[in-house]
Amino acid sequence: MATLGEKFFAWFDERFNLKEDLRKILKKPVPPYATHPMYCLGGISFLCYLVLVVTGILLARYYIPTPEEAYSSVKFIMQEVTFGSLFRSIHHWAANMMIAAVVLHMFRVYLTGAFKKPRELNWIAGVALLLTTLIFGFSGYLLPWDQLSYWATTVGLQIPASIPVLGPAILKIFIGGAEVGAETLARFYFLHVFLLPMIVFMLLGMHFFMVRRQGISEPL
Numbered sequence: 001m002a003t004l005g006e007k008f009f010a011w012f013d014e015r016f017n018l019k020e021d022l023r024k025i026l027k028k029p030v031p032p033y034a035t036h037p038m039y040c041l042g043g044i045s046f047l048c049y050l051v052l053v054v055t056g057i058l059l060a061r062y063y064i065p066t067p068e069e070a071y072s073s074v075k076f077i078m079q080e081v082t083f084g085s086l087f088r089s090i091h092h093w094a095a096n097m098m099i100a101a102v103v104l105h106m107f108r109v110y111l112t113g114a115f116k117k118p119r120e121l122n123w124i125a126g127v128a129l130l131l132t133t134l135i136f137g138f139s140g141y142l143l144p145w146d147q148l149s150y151w152a153t154t155v156g157l158q159i160p161a162s163i164p165v166l167g168p169a170i171l172k173i174f175i176g177g178a179e180v181g182a183e184t185l186a187r188f189y190f191l192h193v194f195l196l197p198m199i200v201f202m203l204l205g206m207h208f209f210m211v212r213r214q215g216i217s218e219p220l
């Protein structure tokens with residue numbers, strides 16, 4: 001006998017013929033070499049990203065992005081909110097794991113020559129994903145607004161500031177004033193919870209589309 005879920009799906013399927021499209025998307029055979037752990041690093045990066053989105057939404061429910069409230073709201077999350085410290089820790093470790101997984105994934109792609117024709121554009125999308133992942137980590141680091149995050153951001157901003165010609169303009173966009181302050185925190189929060197997630201969403205769409213169209217490259 002069909003379960004409630006199956007009946008629900010059948011109702012939609014009758015109207016939109018979903019089964020056929022889903023079969024096409026999900027039933028594509030994976031080549032045997034692509035089940036090697038080295039070929040799972042892209043998937044692991046994606047899994048970390050999903051964990052970050054879910055835990056990030058939960059944290060954003062309590063976090064307040066102003067210099068007066070940021071630190072105390074993080075303290076509140078850690079000490080008062082039910083499972084707050086657990087979800088903050090998961091967010092923290094998933095961020096570290098994602099950076100490690102993305103870098104290892106890039107090495108795998110490089111060492112197996114998967115960046116060559118016809119996958120050059122996917123390599124470029126990957127480089128953009130690497131950059132956005134790093135900026136994600138950097139912008140999140142300021143949010144607890146403690147001594148460590150304040151000074152790490154002040155020092156870290158010297159990296160874009162040292163880019164020839166464009167450096168001072170880039171610094172101004174990030175910092176929003178003479179030094180790291182309320183404006184910087186607001187900008188980093190906007191980057192972290194709105195702009196970067198949208199950019200990553202679009203880049204991942206392109207990345208996965210190309211992987212599906214071109215298939216996983218054969219090992220050398």
Ligand code: HEM
Nearest residue numbers: 039041042043045046106114122123126127129130216217
């Ligand atoms: C958020 C970060 C990223 C995610 C979630 C991601 C995800 C994936 C996934 C799931 C695959 C297919 C399976 C695999 O090969 O592991 C893949 C393939 C690929 N990725 Fe990424 N990726 C990311 C970053 C990067 C970076 C930093 C680069 C390089 C600079 C890159 C370049 C490629 C290329 C060229 C392929 C095709 C590989 C092949 O056909 O063998 N990706 N990616």
